[in-house]
Every structure is written in C-alpha cells, then in structure tokens.
Amino acid sequence: MIYLIFVIFLGGAALTWLSGKIHPILRDVVFLASLIVPSVLFYMNVEVGQTVSFSLIGYKLSWGINYLGYLFSYIVVGLGVLAGFYAIPAMKGKKNLGFFYSNFVLSIMSMLGILFSRDLISFFIFWEIMTWSSYLMVVFQGKDVQKVGIKYFVFSAIGAYAMLMAIVIIYSLNQSMMISDLVSSFASFDPTMQWLIPILLLVGFGVKSAMMPLHVWASGSYSHAPMAYTSIFSGALSKMGIYGMVIVMVSLVPIIPEGFWLRETIAWLGAITAVGGTLWAVAQDDAKKLLAYSSVAQLGYIIVGVAVGTPLAMLAALFMAVMHGLFKGALFMVTGAVERQTGTSNFTEVTGLIRKMPWTFLAALMSIIALAGIPPLGGFVGKWMLYESLIGSSHYILVIVIFFSSTAAFLYCYKFLFGFFLGQEEKEWAHVKEAPAMMVVPMLLLAFGTFVLGAFPGLILDPINAGMQEMGFASTQGKYWEMSMLFNEWGDQIMLQPILYAIIAVFAFFAIFLTIKGFKKTRYVTTKDISSSGEVPLEHENLTFSVNFFQPFLRTVEPLMKRQIDKYYNEFGRGMEALFDFTRRVYTGNGQTYALYAVIFIVILLMFKNTLFGL
Amino acid sequence: MELTLNILGAIATIVLAFIVGMSYGGIVRKITARIHNRMGPPWYQNFIDAFKLIGKTTAINHGIMQHFGPAFVMVSSIVSLMFIPILNNGGWFTNLNFDGDLIFLIYIMVFGPLGMALGAGQTGNPNSAIGVTRGLSQMVGFEIPWVMALVALMIQFDTTSVTGLMEAQHETGRWMMFTSPFAFIAAVLAMLGMFRYSPFDIVGAPTELASGPVSENGGKYLFTMMSSGSIFAFVKLTLYVDLFMGGADNLIILVLKTFALYMVPVLYGIVSPRYRTEQSIKFFWGWPTFFGFIAILYAVFV
Known part of the structure; x- marks a missing residue:
C-alpha cells in the first residue's frame, strides 16, 4: 500500500504533464486526482508503525510512518490538497501549467516521502526531490532568476552538502543507514563526531526552516514562487526543516555532553x-x-x-x-x-x-x-x-x-x-x-x-x-x-x-x-465623505495613506536593521569573485606564459630540492 | 441559578467599572482645567456626554468594519474586566478570575486597539490611519518594560496568574511595590504610555490628527468607544492595584488606591508637551527598559 501511494503520486505527476497536452480540463482533473487519491489511501490504509523495506544497490531502505510523521502529514496533505484546489483558478491562463502541476504533485510526494523515510538514504533522496521541485517553482515565473533562484539554489546546496556529509560520517561510524540505529548508537560515538553530526544536520534543516544566518533565500523565494505554491512552500515545506530539527534536538542533542x-x-x-x-x-x-x-x-x-x-x-x-x-x-x-x-x-x-x-x-x-x-x-x-x-x-x-x-x-x-x-x-x-x-x-x-x-x-x-x-x-x-x-x-x-x-x-x-x-437606517458614505479637519475633500484629492506607513517606528529601530547578514554574504561573494578573477588571470591562454610557468616551476623545484625531497 | 447569579455579578462589575471610569474621566477634566486656571466642566460631565451620544441618531456609516469596530473595542475592555480580580475576596465580582492569567490579559488587551484600528481604517480618514500606526508603534515601546515587570513578578513568585500574585502578597503581608520595587518602577513608567496622556498622546493628538482613530465616529459608535475607554482605564488601574498594591478589601479602598495611581499619568501629562512617535518609543526603550532588566535580575538573584 505504501508503494502504491508513491507510485500514484509519481504516475500522477507524469500524467498531469502529459494530459495537459490533450486538454486543460483533463489536466486539472488528473492533477486533483493525483493529490486526493493517494491522500485518501494514506489516511484509510496506512497505520502508524507499519513499515516496508527493500534493498537498493546493497543498502536496506525502509519506509513507514510514525506518530511524529503522522502529525506533520496533516500539515502536508491538508494544506497540499487545499492549495491544489486553490491553484486551479489561481493559475488559470498561465503558461507551462503542466510543468507547474506536476512539480506541485512531486513536492507533496517528496514531503510525504520525508515523513515516511526511516533510513537516511531515502530521507536524503526525498529531500533533494523536494528541494528541486521547489527550486523549479521559484524560477517558474522567470523573474530575477539570477538573483533569487541562485540564492535559493546556493543555500539549498549548502544544506544538502552538509546533510550528505553528516550521512556519510554516520555510515562510516555506524555501518547502518537506519535512523533508529543512529539514535541508539549515538552515545558511543566520540565527542567530536557527537558535535559534528548534529551541527551538520542542523545546517541542512536550518536552511529549509529559514534559520538565521541561513535565511537570506527565504524572502525572495517565497515571494517569487506563484502564490498557489508559496502557501505550501511556506506553510508545509518549511516544516520539513522543523521536522528534522525536532528529531535532532530530541534524539541526538540531549546525548551530547x-x-x-x-x-x-x-x-x-x-x-x-x-x-x-x-x-x-x-x-x-x-x-x-x-x-x-x-x-x-x-x-x-x-x-x-x-x-x-x-x-x-x-x-x-x-x-x-x-x-x-x-x-x-x-x-x-x-x-x-x-x-x-x-x-x-x-x-x-x-x-x-x-x-x-x-x-x-x-x-x-x-x-x-x-x-x-x-x-x-x-x-x-x-x-x-x-x-x-x-x-x-x-x-x-x-x-x-x-x-x-x-x-x-x-x-x-x-x-x-x-x-x-x-x-x-x-x-x-x-x-x-x-x-x-x-x-x-x-x-x-x-x-x-x-x-x-x-x-x-x-x-x-x-x-x-x-x-x-x-x-x-x-x-x-x-x-x-x-x-x-x-x-x-x-x-x-x-x-x-x-x-x-x-x-x-x-x-x-x-x-x-x-x-x-x-x-x-444609516446611509453608507464613501471614503471621501469624511471630516478632514473640517474641510470636505474634493473628488480628485488623494487621501490614500500607504507610503512610509511605519516610518517613525522604522526610524527608531534603524540601528537594529543596519546589520544585515545578506550584506556580509554579498561581500563574501564579491571577495570570492575577485579571487576567481585572479585565478582566471593565471590562465592567459598564451603558450609562452605557460612555458614561463613551467620554467618557474622547475626553477622552484631545483631551488628547494633539498628541503622537498631530502636530497 | 448559578449562571444567572454569575451573569448578574458580571453586570454589576461592568456597571461599577463604567461608573468609576466615567467619574475618573470627569474628575481628570476638572483637575486639568484647574491646573490650566480654568473653571472646567463639572465632574459628571462625562455622563452627560455619554447619554447625549446614546440619544443621538446615527445617519451614516462607513461600512461593516467601521460599524463593528466599537464592538471589538468593547470586547477587549469587558473580557479583560472579567478576568481581573476586583476585590481581594472576590465575592460578587469573581467572574472569570481563575480562568486566565497575565499573559492572556496582555493579549486580550490588544484585541480592542486592533479592532479599533480596523474600524478606523475603513473610514478612509488618513488621520485615523496615521493615529493607528502611531498607536501600534508606541505599543511596541511600552509593552517591553511592562512585560519585563510582569516577568519579574512571575519568576519571583512562581506563578503567572493574577490571583496567585495577590495571594503571594497576602502571605508575605507586603505590597509588591515594596518587595519588587524595580518592577513597580518599570510598570509605572510603562503605564504613562498605556494611558496615553501627554507626553504620549500621539495617537489622538488633537491638534495634529483631529483625535485620530475615533474621528468619523459619532452617536452610538462614539458612546461605545467612550464607555469602553472608561472601563478599560478602570481595568488597567485595578490590575496595577492588584499586582503592586495588595489589591483592595472593599470598594472604597479600591477607589482610593486606583485614584492615587491614576494621578501619576494624569499629573505627569498635564505639565508635559507632546512627544514625537520616535521620541516616545525611545523613551520606553530607555530608562523603563533598564529598570525592567534590573527587576528581572533582582527577581532572579535576590
């Protein structure tokens, strides 16, 4: 049954895309069906504690839901289905809808997959599917892809590498990918690893849950994805970071001295x-x-x-x-x-x-x-x-x-x-x-x-x-x-x-x-019919108050807002660019320069041969 | 039967709060006038105003949110009144004292201003909206020392309920303004902002904003807002008396204590000109917050 749910999600995602080429209404129906059918199957047939396992290239993978996952599934499935209904009229008339809807389904599937994962490999795979599908949604409207998309991408990559590193370390120490084995043997790891593993995992989860200082992608990405998707992006997807954080904070961190x-x-x-x-x-x-x-x-x-x-x-x-x-x-x-x-x-x-x-x-x-x-x-x-x-x-x-x-x-x-x-x-x-x-x-x-x-x-x-x-x-x-x-x-x-x-x-x-x-008995009057200090405002007078709405407050907190982590990142990015620029200059593409490098290299070797090779 | 008695008790509390609050308003007008060397209206002028307003027919409205705005304001005043112990032994005025605590009170007290803000927003009067933004900004200012004072009390006596704090005072036999003096100082300084007298009257600011959020309201709307304001003043004063001055055993003591406390913002206000918004916020984040910190440190270490 658990397999069936994921097969329907995957098949639904593909079918949504394909059916969009036949008729838009068919596509909408397939889209909703591929959200609702697996959700219903999930709540009707899957019980807490039920697990299935299979092996993939020699690693044992195990899927099953626990009570914590069940709680988060309410957020994911409930919000996902409602946002799915909302998306149909909201996205009407946009281009590339098949792509949007199948990404939508993939996001929901990957989030549910994360909750189902009992081992680190499938956790990581679903995490990456989630990241990719959300990245494609961020750049869906094609505005500011350079600025916003790259930012989200870079931070997701940092999180993913941190998590991957943690997973590799865990496997090398533990010879097992199961999350339960990690929890049970965590106390026997040496102290450095006991610090390193949770921190790396928290970096991974912190990116998704927009924790300072890993939050800078959030404002751009949330506002650039289509709103129908952002409601689950912010409402449900960020909760996956919280889900991971709960596991780390409750199961691992108390063990660390x-x-x-x-x-x-x-x-x-x-x-x-x-x-x-x-x-x-x-x-x-x-x-x-x-x-x-x-x-x-x-x-x-x-x-x-x-x-x-x-x-x-x-x-x-x-x-x-x-x-x-x-x-x-x-x-x-x-x-x-x-x-x-x-x-x-x-x-x-x-x-x-x-x-x-x-x-x-x-x-x-x-x-x-x-x-x-x-x-x-x-x-x-x-x-x-x-x-x-x-x-x-x-x-x-x-x-x-x-x-x-x-x-x-x-x-x-x-x-x-x-x-x-x-x-x-x-x-x-x-x-x-x-x-x-x-x-x-x-x-x-x-x-x-x-x-x-x-x-x-x-x-x-x-x-x-x-x-x-x-x-x-x-x-x-x-x-x-x-x-x-x-x-x-x-x-x-x-x-x-x-x-x-x-x-x-x-x-x-x-x-x-x-x-x-x-x-x-009272009569409704327009917003122009007001007592503006005893004068009646004329029709063309603009009385809208919306610019500099909280200016006095913002003036007061200005010192707090001056320090912005984003600026440091940009500074760092510029520094790196300068460094790469310098490296680029070394490769001039001129044969004579390369010959000069070779000569210099040999001279250095000769000069330091005693210290280098002990001759 | 019990329910009927409870409802009667609630109504008695509301009437009491209305009368006391309205009279205080009138007395303050009189005092202000005397200090300004004017005759001033009689102390019962507020009652006359209120009944005049209720008798007026309302001719216009600005839409549903403006229509219900005063009801939101009233909810905040009356519900917070229900949760505040009026007298030490409860009696007729017990109401819902045991069903909520200080953090709940802080939040329900915000319900009214937000409702008022929404109502004021729909009228489209830019002065109202400016008043609201000022009010909300100032609230961020004075809530910080106020909450610091409350947190100091909570950690000193290991309870967050008003009744619990009153019992603690009863047991030690000393008012909290003496057992936790810094919390009291921070709370009183925060109170200056809470009552919105000068120099913190930036919300209504008669000469700048033409009374701000309440403009565009007349008749029943203004009556509801006015009586809500009076009840709310009583609520705040009673809360301060309960927390810092050992509560009151009977109504006369309650009136004396609340009136004495009320004179702090009133008299400070009469002789002060108006701040600008950022000056007001900075004021609350200065000394009052400092005293709040001291209060927390005092509560933790002493």
Whole structure:
C-alpha cells in the first residue's frame, strides 16, 4: 500500500504533464486526482508503525510512518490538497501549467516521502526531490532568476552538502543507514563526531526552516514562487526543516555532553531570526515580501520552542507549526487572490478592497488575528504555551526578545489588512470583483481551522502528544493541556471555552446594540465623505495613506536593521569573485606564459630540492 | 441559578467599572482645567456626554468594519474586566478570575486597539490611519518594560496568574511595590504610555490628527468607544492595584488606591508637551527598559 501511494503520486505527476497536452480540463482533473487519491489511501490504509523495506544497490531502505510523521502529514496533505484546489483558478491562463502541476504533485510526494523515510538514504533522496521541485517553482515565473533562484539554489546546496556529509560520517561510524540505529548508537560515538553530526544536520534543516544566518533565500523565494505554491512552500515545506530539527534536538542533542550550549545557541538564533524577520516584514511594501519575512519570523518562534525542548516548549513549537501552516497558507492564498483580481500585490498601489472582496477579507482577518496571537483564535494557544515554557525554563531574556518580536508583529499585521482592504477606495479599483469560490473556500477553511483550534486545541495537541511520547517524553495530557484547557508548569490555567463564550457574548451584545435602529437606517458614505479637519475633500484629492506607513517606528529601530547578514554574504561573494578573477588571470591562454610557468616551476623545484625531497 | 447569579455579578462589575471610569474621566477634566486656571466642566460631565451620544441618531456609516469596530473595542475592555480580580475576596465580582492569567490579559488587551484600528481604517480618514500606526508603534515601546515587570513578578513568585500574585502578597503581608520595587518602577513608567496622556498622546493628538482613530465616529459608535475607554482605564488601574498594591478589601479602598495611581499619568501629562512617535518609543526603550532588566535580575538573584 505504501508503494502504491508513491507510485500514484509519481504516475500522477507524469500524467498531469502529459494530459495537459490533450486538454486543460483533463489536466486539472488528473492533477486533483493525483493529490486526493493517494491522500485518501494514506489516511484509510496506512497505520502508524507499519513499515516496508527493500534493498537498493546493497543498502536496506525502509519506509513507514510514525506518530511524529503522522502529525506533520496533516500539515502536508491538508494544506497540499487545499492549495491544489486553490491553484486551479489561481493559475488559470498561465503558461507551462503542466510543468507547474506536476512539480506541485512531486513536492507533496517528496514531503510525504520525508515523513515516511526511516533510513537516511531515502530521507536524503526525498529531500533533494523536494528541494528541486521547489527550486523549479521559484524560477517558474522567470523573474530575477539570477538573483533569487541562485540564492535559493546556493543555500539549498549548502544544506544538502552538509546533510550528505553528516550521512556519510554516520555510515562510516555506524555501518547502518537506519535512523533508529543512529539514535541508539549515538552515545558511543566520540565527542567530536557527537558535535559534528548534529551541527551538520542542523545546517541542512536550518536552511529549509529559514534559520538565521541561513535565511537570506527565504524572502525572495517565497515571494517569487506563484502564490498557489508559496502557501505550501511556506506553510508545509518549511516544516520539513522543523521536522528534522525536532528529531535532532530530541534524539541526538540531549546525548551530547555539554549539549546544553548547542540548544541555547539554536534558541538564540531562533529568537534573532524572529526579531529580524519581524522588523524586515514591517519595512516591506509588498504583501508577498511582508508575508515572506513574517514566515521567517514565525519559524523563528518554532525554532525557539524546539531548541528549548522542555515538554511544554515542544508542545508549543509543534502546535505553532500546525497553526503556521493554517494561517500562513491562508494569507498567501489571500495575497494570490488579490494579485489575481487586481494585478498587483503592492500596498502602495492597491487599497480599499473590503467591499469588493469581503470573503477574502474575512479569511485575511481571521488569519491575521491568529498570526498576531490574539485570543480566541488558535495562534494565542501556541504563543501562550511558548511564553509559559520560556518563563518556566528560566529563559527570561529570551522571553522578552520573543515578546518584542510578537508585539512588533502587530504592526505588519495591521499593514497587511489596511494595505489591501481598508483605507481610501480608489476609482482605479472600482471594477475589482471577489475571487472565484474555488479560491475563497480553501482560505476560509484554513481560517476556520484556526478558530476551531483556538477553542479546542486538544484536537491537535493529542497527535502532538502521541508524537512526543514516541520520542520519549512523558504524556503531557492532563499535565499541560486538556481538550480546551491549558496549564503551565506552575499549574496556572487557561480555560479556553469560557473565554470564547465571553468574547462571543460581549461582541454579540454590542453588535446588536450598534445595529438595532441603526445600520439599516444609516446611509453608507464613501471614503471621501469624511471630516478632514473640517474641510470636505474634493473628488480628485488623494487621501490614500500607504507610503512610509511605519516610518517613525522604522526610524527608531534603524540601528537594529543596519546589520544585515545578506550584506556580509554579498561581500563574501564579491571577495570570492575577485579571487576567481585572479585565478582566471593565471590562465592567459598564451603558450609562452605557460612555458614561463613551467620554467618557474622547475626553477622552484631545483631551488628547494633539498628541503622537498631530502636530497 | 448559578449562571444567572454569575451573569448578574458580571453586570454589576461592568456597571461599577463604567461608573468609576466615567467619574475618573470627569474628575481628570476638572483637575486639568484647574491646573490650566480654568473653571472646567463639572465632574459628571462625562455622563452627560455619554447619554447625549446614546440619544443621538446615527445617519451614516462607513461600512461593516467601521460599524463593528466599537464592538471589538468593547470586547477587549469587558473580557479583560472579567478576568481581573476586583476585590481581594472576590465575592460578587469573581467572574472569570481563575480562568486566565497575565499573559492572556496582555493579549486580550490588544484585541480592542486592533479592532479599533480596523474600524478606523475603513473610514478612509488618513488621520485615523496615521493615529493607528502611531498607536501600534508606541505599543511596541511600552509593552517591553511592562512585560519585563510582569516577568519579574512571575519568576519571583512562581506563578503567572493574577490571583496567585495577590495571594503571594497576602502571605508575605507586603505590597509588591515594596518587595519588587524595580518592577513597580518599570510598570509605572510603562503605564504613562498605556494611558496615553501627554507626553504620549500621539495617537489622538488633537491638534495634529483631529483625535485620530475615533474621528468619523459619532452617536452610538462614539458612546461605545467612550464607555469602553472608561472601563478599560478602570481595568488597567485595578490590575496595577492588584499586582503592586495588595489589591483592595472593599470598594472604597479600591477607589482610593486606583485614584492615587491614576494621578501619576494624569499629573505627569498635564505639565508635559507632546512627544514625537520616535521620541516616545525611545523613551520606553530607555530608562523603563533598564529598570525592567534590573527587576528581572533582582527577581532572579535576590
């Protein structure tokens, strides 16, 4: 059955491409079928713990899913299928769609494959398929391939080589490729290797999860891939880095003597990622870039949770991973919808869409509330657990840094909503219509998911708990959470249901209070009909406020934003270029020069023959 | 039966918060006027204003988000009121005190400003949006020392719940403004920003932004916002009293303590001109954050 799933994925990818040459509708149907059929087969027939193994050129490969993988499969499959539905209207009319869709299917397959891999070889192969399919998506639209594509490619290559090196070292020490063998014999490795292997693996995973200082590819790549793909690129694909990081952090790092320092370093890198990502997100004027930097920041929180590694922190990190998949998936879809309807995703160009695209606005509003971590939506649960775990595990400065980052996140949250949907309505956008239902429904479903998990986080904390127990944690149910209750290490509690009911009751009361004898009788007036300091603005006056939106704030944090790792990389790149340029000059292509080199070489040999050869 | 009693208790709390908050607003107007050497309105002027507003018919709206914006603001005020212990022994005003903790309070308190920001955004008035961006920026400023103070308290007493911190004060018999003085200093400095009196009144900024986010709102909308603001002021003051001044055993003590505390931002504000946004943020990241650090160090090592 496990083979069948992957065969269908692969065959589906190929068929999608081929059927595109016959008829577009056939292609769309095949595309959706090749996403949905294996997903259904997966959830119907594959049980946790079931494994199959076979051998490939002498190495034993083994596939099977465990509880942790099962948890991540919700993100991958759920988001993948919804984004698949969304992709069809979103990508309509673009060129090379067969290529896009088959890449899409390959991405989903490779992510599921990573979760299935019980040995390092298939893990690496699926990892590479994932990297390649996402790389092809980044360069799909053909803009700035040089700048953005190469950056993603270089960093992916660095990650892949680091991981490959780790795998080779592991095989040479262990004579086995199984992940379980690595975990069981890791304690017997010598200390240097015990440090080297996790660090190399973390470099590999850190690239995908956009950890500082390996994050520089993220903003460009996320914003350059088509939005239908970016929702899984940021929502699900980055979680593969987190998945790997969880395994390393939980299974390997505690064994290292003094491994504590590695944890702290990673946690601080995560926190710096969060702060940097947030500040850069505030500075962006393009929705795609804003969300890309925000993804970097959100992944920073997750990394902090994983690195701190107490049971509560791990719960928080995994819960936030699921939440991030939900709301960031939805937000990228919103951006895609706005871009499709208006042709731009720049806040300085498009404003006041709320009355034209109300359902998109609703999805955006709920996702933003979840992103900001405001109760009663699910983002709050993750944030709450993260703070409590950091305070409970004595990371006092870290908690302040994280708090700073998530407060500053309100700024870009508001910028996103205001930039697209609120503000002055301009004539230029009067013709805009709501996006097709097939695009709106997936976003609303994702947004609704954040609502359900906000009231009943137990629904997803239960599989998280199963995954954590499998990795050796004690059961956290009843200690840290119930279906709709949360506890911290000191026993303080949050009851989510009374909160939700209180919020709904108060909101409903005042909504009725404001509406009764009000809304129907009142007359809607345009955004030009305002009291602008006592003067009535004329029709042609431009009152749109979108340029330099958070200028005072950015002026204040300017010193923090001056130091940019990207600059150092560019500097390094230029240095290397100069070096290569110099090397190039040696090869002049002139025979006489080469003859001179040969003579010089012989002279040197003769001069130093005594020292060199001991003659 | 129990549910009915609970709802009655909640309504009693809301009415109390409304009356106290509104009267404080009126008294502050009077005090400000006297310091400016004016007569000023009577202390009950705010009630007159509120009932005038509720009696007015609203003629126009700017769309659904602006229409529901005040309801969002009210949610934040009232729900946070429900989670804050009004009196030491609870009694009628227990509400949902045991169902949430400080981190929840920090987040639910943001719900209102965000709702208000969305409502203000839809009106299309550029002054409103500028006010909102200033407000959010300033919030990033004062939340840092405020959270530092709270974290210091949490680690000192190993609890994150307000009721737990109040019990801790009860056991030691000393107010937290004495047991953790630096946290108190940081929190009071943060409070200056929270109440948005001068020099931190950059959000409303009457002469620059024509009252900022609340412009374009009248009638019931303005009434809801105004009463929400009064309730919210009461919430913040009560939270400070609960955390740092040992709570209150009865309503009179509560009123005395909150009023004394309220005078800090008010009197500081009356004699100060307005900051620019970046000056305001830098202020909070200066001494208040420094005291916050000291508070955390104090809590860890002492």
